[in-house]
Amino acid sequence: MHTITVIVPAHNEEEGLPATLESLARQTVRPDRILVVDDASTDRTGEVAASHGVTVLRPPRNLGSKAKAQNYALPQCTTDLVLAVDADTVLAPDYIETVLPVFDDPEVSIAAGTVRTRHTRTLWERGRSTEYLFGFHWHRPIQARANSPMVCSGCCSVFRRDDLMAFGGFPERTIVEDMDYTWAQQIASRRAVYVSDAVALAADPEDLTYLRKQVWRWMAGFCQNVRLHLGRLIVHKPLLxxxxxxxxxxxxxxxxxxxxxxxxxxxxxxxxxxxxxxxxxxxxxxxxxxxxxxxxxxxxxxxxxxxxxxxxxxxxxxxxxxxxxxxxxxxxxVPLHLARGLTVYEKGRADTPAARPVVPGVG
Incomplete structure (x- = not known):
């Protein structure tokens, strides 16, 4: 029987966090523990999290990235599995129940489900919804059948804790920790698994300003991982x-x-x-x-x-x-030492206005 701890990194997420925590509370297989990392928020993220009865961890200063916030919570995880969930992501009620069985295979190190958009109100959200539907129903199934998924989505991935600890925690060396870890584990002959029946709904950028920030982070991170891993991928995981x-x-x-x-x-x-x-x-x-x-x-x-x-x-x-x-x-x-590359983590959504009134526990 698997045990699982959820880590939710959150910086100024008082508006979206309740829906995330409520979706965790509705899981058909309940997590053993939920840790919210209130990463130096200037709004009421910590208070909102505490009102849901979860454990709230507060670093002494802003850590600056999702991976660093997750690593802050990792020493508190004593279960065999760790589920990392973004503070604006809502999981289907059976998400944990659907993903857990793949870890019966001791070779599986990381797994994640299908991601869909939570909202389709703006041009950019509608475009992203189409990207997700195409990618998760064309590219991802092909990669999964070939046992070489490109990435287990960081907004809803489950990790085998022993592998994660042996690796040194969530990777901080690139700007996209999910792809970095997915590739590194497959290079090490561990398995990454796509679980199509597990569904997570992510809140994507509503406007061009934040879409640009998110896409730049994703694309820069992809190329950082190409620079870091491609040679070893060719040798150890050629299909990937x-x-x-x-x-x-x-x-x-x-x-x-x-x-x-x-x-x-x-x-x-x-x-x-x-x-x-x-x-x-x-x-x-x-x-x-x-x-x-x-x-x-x-x-x-x-x-x-x-x-x-x-x-x-x-x-x-x-x-x-x-x-x-x-x-x-x-x-x-970057290889020519003419630029540093992207090192500053920026969210793909605006912070919640600190002055906006929030009723704890209401999403």
């Missing part, structure tokens, strides 16, 4: 190295694909509208089938899923800009 190289190739060739309708219009006799129609048709042919499957798999309204498809091109454009920036900075300038 293939996914990584394909991701790099996609970044490099994406501008060519986006330019295709304009090139066709300029170099052929086709009218611009027809050139764009051919391009759009190819896009839909590539993207729609996984989305149709995702809508059926998750029992989502098909019309809503399809109406959100145009929004994904706005988020794709942001992804492309920061992916290229990451390539240049992290894979070119």
């Amino acid at each position: 190295a293939v996914w990584v190289l394909l991701a790099l190739l996609e970044i490099l060739t994406a501008p060519l694909w986006w330019a295709t309708p304009f090139v066709l219009a300029a170099t052929t006799d086709q009218p611009p509208a027809l050139a764009f129609a051919w391009w759009a048709g190819a896009e839909l042919l590539l993207t729609t089938p996984p989305l149709l499957y995702a809508a059926r798999r998750r029992k989502l309204p098909l019309a809503t899923v399809l109406l959100n498809v145009p929004c994904v091109y706005a988020t794709k454009a942001v992804n492309l800009v920061y992916a290229w920036k990451a390539l240049i900075v992290e894979l070119l300038l």
Whole structure:
């Protein structure tokens, strides 16, 4: 029988934290302990957490990143498993129950479920929802069948504590600890597992300001991990190295694909509208089938899923800009000692206004 401790790092999360803690309280398999790390919040995060009857840990100063906050709580974990949950993520009631059985295999070191967006109110949230549906119902299942998932999502990953402690805790050397640990464990011949039936709902950036911060962190972190791990991946986990190289190739060739309708219009006799129609048709042919499957798999309204498809091109454009920036900075300038790379962790959502009144226990 597995035992599990939940770590929730939280900095100025009084607004989103209640829903997270309530989702943990509703788990069909209850965690043995819940630790909220109130990382020098200037709002009422600590008080809100305490009102839910969980253990609140308060570092003497702001630690500056999610991994550091999680490591602050790690010595308090005595269970065989550790679940790291972001303070704005809501777990389905059976999340823990669904993930736990994979740890019956002693080779499994880390596991995580499917991530979906909690809200689809803005253009950016709608675009991200489409990205998630496509990625978790196309890329991730293929990687899982090949026993080489690219990442176990940091907002809802379960870790085997002994492996985590032997590794030295949550990695702080890159800006994205989830990918770093997922790759490192697979290089060490440990297993990372995608559990498709376990669902977590994440609060994603509502506006362009915070989307840019989140995407820059993700892309910079990906390239940091490429710089750190790629050589050993090729030797010890070649199939995972293939996914990584394909991701790099996609970044490099994406501008060519986006330019295709304009090139066709300029170099052929086709009218611009027809050139764009051919391009759009190819896009839909590539993207729609996984989305149709995702809508059926998750029992989502098909019309809503399809109406959100145009929004994904706005988020794709942001992804492309920061992916290229990451390539240049992290894979070119940093090795040449011309830049430091991204070292400052910035959240993808605004802090809760400190003056906003909050009723403890109400999400």
